Amino acid sequence: MMEPVIRIENIGKKYIISHQTKERNTALREVITNKAKSLVARPQHFREQPKHEDFWALKDVSFEVNKGERIGIIGRNGAGKSTLLKILSRITEPTTGRIIINGSIASLLEVGTGFHPELTGRENIYLNGSILGMNKREIDSKFDEIVSFSEIEKFLDTPVKRYSSGMYVRLAFAVAAHLEPDILIIDEVLAVGDMAFQKKCLGKMEEVSGEGRTVLFVSHNLTAIRTICQRAILLEKGKITHAGNVENVLPHYFGVNYALKEKGFEVHARPLAPSGEWEPGTDVEITVSWEKHKYAPGWHCDLACYTLEGSKIFALESHRFNDFDSSNPECNAVKFTVKNSRFNSNDLRVDIGVKRSPSESYFMLLENCIVLSPGNRNMPSYRRDDVIIVPEATCQAITL
Known part of the structure; x- marks a missing residue:
């Protein structure tokens, strides 16, 4: 039996949310008045304490992904999709459960992550290749493909902090897709690009999967999910409600009476x-x-x-x-x-x-x-x- 490249077992992610018990002071007069009152404050045990709430962004999430699969992760805003990808990308740790990953990961999440803003596009290509464990010769062999795909040759030696969001996404996707990670994780960030480049990216994701690499794709573009993915996972309030064939899962995304x-x-x-x-x-x-x-x-x-x-x-x-x-x-x-x-x-x-x-x-x-x-x-x-x-x-x- 094939060993899965990703195994997620009962992971959960908890955040602590603080709630203010009264509105913030907005006027200087109120700040001074309340500061004076606090000098004659009641004992500590009588003071109002801020209220806290446990918020589970993910709860008891489990699934496996095999080598070469293209998995679409869908759900409404706040369902836990981005939190799941951040955990898989090792940006944040889960509160409960465990994840087993066999292979290298390249992630394209929010615009602005993954690149050093002070470095040029050229320097960031080599930096990302090094992080993935590639040597200079291996990066050199992919360099021209990355530049050609991103279509930003003219700005290659410009610091990426001066790039537009579209230019940034072009280079970030080209780097993530061409440096041959075992697992490619793409969030909704592709929506920043123009329609022609989005189609180009979707075609590249299919190609990457055909080479035996795994793709996890989060998108609200259900046509893209249909086109690219073999399986889909529907998240709802931090839990998996449906998983399986894309055509079987998508109808549940449009559930009548939802909320x-x-x-x-x-x-x-x-x-x-x-x-x-x-x-x-x-x-x-x-x-x-x-x-x-x-x-x-x-x-x-x-x-x-x-x-x-x-x-x-x-x-x-x-x-x-x-x-x-x-x-x-x-x-x-x-x-x-x-x-x-x-x-x-x-x-x-x-x-x-x-x-x-x-x-x-x-x-x-x-x-x-x-x-x-x-x-x-x-x-x-x-x-x-x-x-x-x-x-x-x-x-x-x-x-x-």
């Missing part, structure tokens, strides 16, 4: 075709409901639809519909109906925002809460390069 249910809200979407299936031109109904006895009526809802690559197709706002009125005490839902939904994307994601009035901030914003999977890829899209066309739609405040 909304915790606050007494629910989101549902369904096609209105007689068959109950997604069909070309099907009307799509999206309903946001809330617990009648928990919240007063009067909610407003916004809806935005995107491709998985992040291109906005359309947005709908309840307050812009003339006949919308959610003030009825019996009202506990907002229903959007998109007419004749001629989408041509494979999958579309929907974001929902809920607020008390059109001018207020969102009481709750749920990204990627549902996914629409149209059946016909050849129907015309609402989106053109020069304009976003709002589809025919209705919005009603209803009682469920």
